[in-house]
Amino acid sequence: MKNISLARIQGQWPDIATVNSWLLILLAFTFMDSIAIGNILLTLILILWVFEGNFSEKFQAIRYNPFALAAVAFVGLHFLGLLWTSDWEFAAFILKKEFKYLMIPVLMTVLKREHIPYYLLAFFLSMLLLVGISYSIYLEIMPPYAIFGLEKVEDPTPFVGHIVYNPVLAFTLYLLLYAVFLWKPLSLPLKVLGLVVFVIMGVDMFLTQGRMGQVVFLVLLSLFVFQFYQGKLLKPALIALALVATIAPAAYVFSPVVQDRVNLAVYEVQNYEQEPNSSMGLRVIMLLNSFEMIQENPLLGVGTGDYRQEYIKVNQENFPEADRGEVLNHPHNVYVQEMVQFGVLGLLVLGYMFYAMLSLYRRSTSPLRPVMLAFPVFYFVIFFSDGYIMDHYLTFLFLLLGSLLYVDDQRSRD
Known part of the structure; x- marks a missing residue:
């Protein structure tokens, strides 16, 4: 009798x-x-x-997945780079950041296909909440509480800075367009509601200061137009061009934030030698110093942990006046970062990750196939502007959506 009762109790609990x-x-x-x-x-x-075990079954589920293999290769490269590293403290910092990418094969075997809509809905609702807080602060409905981590009231991006907020918002807006126009099960009332939310969230994009988010939003919007008019070239090209030619100038004219940020960026780039410690001036100098480091170590780079100490040497020779009292952990460009650390080998491994995503996209029959293309396009663009491959929030987004999109095609179809 006790065994029967115990079995019933156990049956009521969800499995691991x-x-x-x-x-x-x-x-x-x-x-x-x-x-x-x-x-x-x-x-x-x-x-x-x-604790769940079943490792043989899990291994079989991911062993032939090129995206999972690319993630393992990426992390493996950072361990290989320890062979020619001398700064072990900074190497440990880098490994702590990049080790998370090994979670991609893990998450691929954690995903449940019946929960895929819930993963996406949970992410969307979290961004909707952040946009609501952003508007409340901007309209002075809500004070900028310290819990929101706001550095500036004039840049109302709660919990995260505009460097993170705007790119993630841009991808959220793309997902909204996909749901409204390409996801057939969505009812008409929800499609209308989705369009209203898209406009509200889209306006918030240009009330905040993230320039890269605004750029990648226009890129994803153009991509979506081509996906909507699948198989055509001239019509979507003209529509995309018209949208960009309308939205970009309108944002510049009507948004003081956009106007100030664009003007400031142009000024700082043009005058980086006179103002080397400005935001854009320092980025230019970091790139120039990094290019010199790549020329000196073109094949294998400086190793996993030697970027910081090698940068100090090069910067002292080239731009000693460009010094904020600290050396940033990356050159604000993922492609340059990988080449500084690992030379051509680093760029090849990073390129393989994009190749794996595009390869799975080409042969997919999943309803999420359009998103499978937008995802690498999104990261390809933002990787030019910051060290997003080391960023907590963009890393977690990569782990979550990457695992979901590029898991075996059967799960995605179902």
């Missing part, structure tokens, strides 16, 4: 796989709000994944 999938939904909803919560949830998912 289901609990892990719920944690993944929670991660999708919270990772933009808190670094600590994101790390805790990712750790819990890994612990439960190990």
Whole structure:
């Protein structure tokens, strides 16, 4: 009798796989709000994944997935780069950042196909919440509470800075367009509501200071036009051009934030030698110094951990006046960063990651196929402007959506 009762009780509890999938939904909803919560949830998912076992089955599920293999190769390259590294303290910092990419194969075996809509919905609702807070602060409905982590009231991007907020908002806006125009199960009332939300969130994009987010939004908008008019070339090209030619000037004219940021960027780039410690001036100088480092170490780079100490040497020779008292952890360009660390080998491994995503996109029959193309386009663009491959929020977005989009095609179709 006791055994029967125990079996009934056990049957009422969800299995580990289901609990892990719920944690993944929670991660999708919270990772933009808190670094600590994101790390805790990712750790819990890994612990439960190990405790669950079934490693042979999990290995079979990911062994032939090129995206999973690319993630392993990327992390493996950072361990290989330790062979020619002398700054072990900075190398440990880098490894701590990049080691998370090994979670891609893990998350691919945690995902439940029946929960895929919930992962996406949780992410969207989290961004909707952030946009609501952003508007409330901008309109002075809500004071900029310290909990929101706001450095400037005039840049109301809660919890994260505009460098993160605007790019993630840009991809959220693309997902809205996909849902409204390309996802057939969505009802007409929800499509109308989606368009209204798109306009509201789109306006917020140009009330905040993230220039790269605004650029990548226009890129993704143009891509979507081509995806909507699939198989055609001239018509979507003209529409995309018209949209960009309308939105970009309108944003510049009607948004003081956009106008000030564009003018400031142009001025700082043109005068980087006179004002080397300005935001854009320092980026120009970091790139110039990094190019010299690449010329000196073209094949294998300086190693996983030697960027910082080598940069100090080069900068002291070229731009000693460009000194804020600290050396940034990357040159604000992922492609340059990988070449400084690992030379041509680093660029090849990073390129393989993009190739893997595009390869899976080409042969996919998933309803999410358009998103599978937008995702690498999004990262390809933003990688030019900052060290997003080391950023907590953009890394978590990469892990979450990358695992979801490029898991085996059967799951995506279902």
